[in-house]
Amino acid sequence: MTATMTPAQATPGFALDPERVRTWAELVVCSREPEHFEVRTPMSGEVIATLPLSTPEDAERAVTAARSSQKRWAATTFEARRDILLRFHDLLLDGQSELLDLVQLESGKARSQAHEEVADTAIVARHYALTAEKTLRPRRRAGAYPVLTQSIESYLPKGVVGIVSPWNYPLSLAITDAIPALMAGNAVVLRPDMQGSLTALAVVHLLHEAGLPDGALEVVLGRGSTVGNAVLEHADYVCFTGSTATGRRIAQAAGERLVGCSMELGGKNSLYVAADADLDRAVPGAVRACFASAGQLCISTERVIVHEKVYDAFVPRFAAAAAALRMGSALTYGYDLGSLASAEQLEAVTRHVDDAVAKGATVLSGGRPRPDLGPFAYEATVLSGVTAEMACRNEETFGPVVSVYRVASDDEAVALANDTEYGLNASVWTRDVRRGRALAARIRTGTVNINEGYAAAWGSVAAPMGGMKASGIGRRHGDEGILRFTESQNVTAQRLLPIAPVFGMDDEKFAKTLTSALRALKASRRA
Numbered sequence: 001m002t003a004t005m006t007p008a009q010a011t012p013g014f015a016l017d018p019e020r021v022r023t024w025a026e027l028v029v030c031s032r033e034p035e036h037f038e039v040r041t042p043m044s045g046e047v048i049a050t051l052p053l054s055t056p057e058d059a060e061r062a063v064t065a066a067r068s069s070q071k072r073w074a075a076t077t078f079e080a081r082r083d084i085l086l087r088f089h090d091l092l093l094d095g096q097s098e099l100l101d102l103v104q105l106e107s108g109k110a111r112s113q114a115h116e117e118v119a120d121t122a123i124v125a126r127h128y129a130l131t132a133e134k135t136l137r138p139r140r141r142a143g144a145y146p147v148l149t150q151s152i153e154s155y156l157p158k159g160v161v162g163i164v165s166p167w168n169y170p171l172s173l174a175i176t177d178a179i180p181a182l183m184a185g186n187a188v189v190l191r192p193d194m195q196g197s198l199t200a201l202a203v204v205h206l207l208h209e210a211g212l213p214d215g216a217l218e219v220v221l222g223r224g225s226t227v228g229n230a231v232l233e234h235a236d237y238v239c240f241t242g243s244t245a246t247g248r249r250i251a252q253a254a255g256e257r258l259v260g261c262s263m264e265l266g267g268k269n270s271l272y273v274a275a276d277a278d279l280d281r282a283v284p285g286a287v288r289a290c291f292a293s294a295g296q297l298c299i300s301t302e303r304v305i306v307h308e309k310v311y312d313a314f315v316p317r318f319a320a321a322a323a324a325l326r327m328g329s330a331l332t333y334g335y336d337l338g339s340l341a342s343a344e345q346l347e348a349v350t351r352h353v354d355d356a357v358a359k360g361a362t363v364l365s366g367g368r369p370r371p372d373l374g375p376f377a378y379e380a381t382v383l384s385g386v387t388a389e390m391a392c393r394n395e396e397t398f399g400p401v402v403s404v405y406r407v408a409s410d411d412e413a414v415a416l417a418n419d420t421e422y423g424l425n426a427s428v429w430t431r432d433v434r435r436g437r438a439l440a441a442r443i444r445t446g447t448v449n450i451n452e453g454y455a456a457a458w459g460s461v462a463a464p465m466g467g468m469k470a471s472g473i474g475r476r477h478g479d480e481g482i483l484r485f486t487e488s489q490n491v492t493a494q495r496l497l498p499i500a501p502v503f504g505m506d507d508e509k510f511a512k513t514l515t516s517a518l519r520a521l522k523a524s525r526r527a
């Protein structure tokens with residue numbers, strides 16, 4: 001395997017270290033003479049590295065190799081796995097500067113938002129390192145006969161977990177599902193998006209530095225529809241993050257093979273500013289919720305719903321704050337809004353805004369590409385007057401485009417929040433947290449943030465996150481986030497007497513005795 005690179009001139013004075021790139025490329029499962037692909041940075045459009053391509057056959061080989069390493073990995077103690085992840089946590093924080101560069105170079109996002117990925121990965125690593133043993137500890141369960149039947153529920157690894165991750169959070173989404181999968185004793189085969197491959201390889205390299213043995217986590221690189229598909233076709237569990245359209249196809253294939261899957265898919269997330277919201281908090285909070293990572297975040301807000309009592313006070317301040325975001329492409333802190341990730345993203349965002357404007361929407365701020373700031377840069381855009389005929393009303397834009405809606409009551413706000421096929425994330429701004437929780441219970445999304453856009457629920461990794469409706473199946477984070485990578489097993493021992501007639505009893509007597517015992521058991525449980 002070879003890898004070459006050229007300096008990223010978008011960022012004066014910066015160049016990827018060719019030795020580092022070569023080391024990362026060594027991790028790719030591929031043939032001896034592989035084809036290569038170019039990694040371009042959306043910050044300037046330039047090639048920053050070339051990496052080896054795997055084939056679908058390499059992907060199958062990676063799953064086979066992972067399957068044979070898995071048994072050794074599963075035989076390690078929780079303590080050993082915990083130590084690796086805690087070392088990884090520290091290496092990640094210590095080595096964050098290189099990772100931040102890579103995340104920015106591959107995604108185009110602002111550095112502060114790249115840092116969210118580092119923080120998220122550290123939080124997830126610490127959480128599962130410290131909790132996996134307790135969550136997966138075998139548990140005594142009530143047996144069929146008290147005392148005589150002893151039942152233990154335990155959690156066995158699935159085997160090989162196949163992970164396909166997208167480009168928008170190249171660090172977080174490549175590794176934060178792998179972490180609980182590994183803690184549960186699985187081997188992992190990861191196919192990161194091609195525009196995220198450098199970051200994924202760098203973080204896997206860091207895991208190896210932390211002590212992860214060879215074979216526990218294999219990486220293949222290539223197109224999703226070929227190489228990604230081959231990983232998922234052979235894995236014992238399918239873990240996918242991406243669009244709803246692709247997720248449906250992958251879930252169907254997993255269903256055909258009767259293997260488990262979790263699907264983290266799209267969203268059309270709402271944020272409600274209630275009549276009693278603190279606007280000094282709600283304005284900057286809504287701006288973060290809508291425009292972090294240039295809106296290319298599955299849980300970011302695309303619909304802002306405002307109570308009529310505060311509409312006239314909130315909306316102009318919100319539009320002005322969006323217009324005041326510091327746009328720019330540099331590998332330094334100090335910018336709020338980076339670039340979109342690709343020409344396809346720029347095309348999709350432009351199409352949604354142009355369609356809305358052509359059909360009568362009003363642009364309250366933004367609404368233009370900014371080629372002066374980068375080939376795919378686009379302004380933070382706030383629209384009003386968006387109607388059902390406009391693509392951006394119901395379709396996920398996945399960019400820095402948000403529409404505002406006026407409502408007369410909380411009931412109307414809840415109805416509008418739920419008026420979408422998606423159910424990923426929502427946000428409610430109110431001074432009364434109890435009222436916020438009551439509203440949240442009526443909103444059909446996997447996470448609801450009160451007085452925060454997305455980061456509160458996302459960062460609270462002890463609780464699950466994921467999608468209802470067309471936003472997915474299953475959950476990452478929390479106990480569910482690790483239990484999904486296990487098979488529960490019920491091992492029950494029968495002592496002294498069988499579950500059958502004894503002492504010469506006939507079947508009828510046994511049935512009567514059992515019936516009396518069942519009545520007595522119910523009475524004793526209710527007492």
Ligand code: NAD
Pocket residue numbers: 164165166167168169173192193194223224225226228229232241242243244245246247249250263264265266267297298396398424467471472
């Ligand atoms: P996409 O579905 O087109 O692609 C996602 C990934 O899947 C890509 O890496 C792609 O190469 C790969 N892929 C495509 N076809 C495949 C196949 N047949 N088999 C295996 N892999 C395949 O989505 P996208 O547009 O690249 O990503 C953005 C979408 O992801 C948005 O809809 C966004 O909301 C969603 N997303 C969801 C979450 C979440 O946690 N819910 C997080 C991030 C992104």
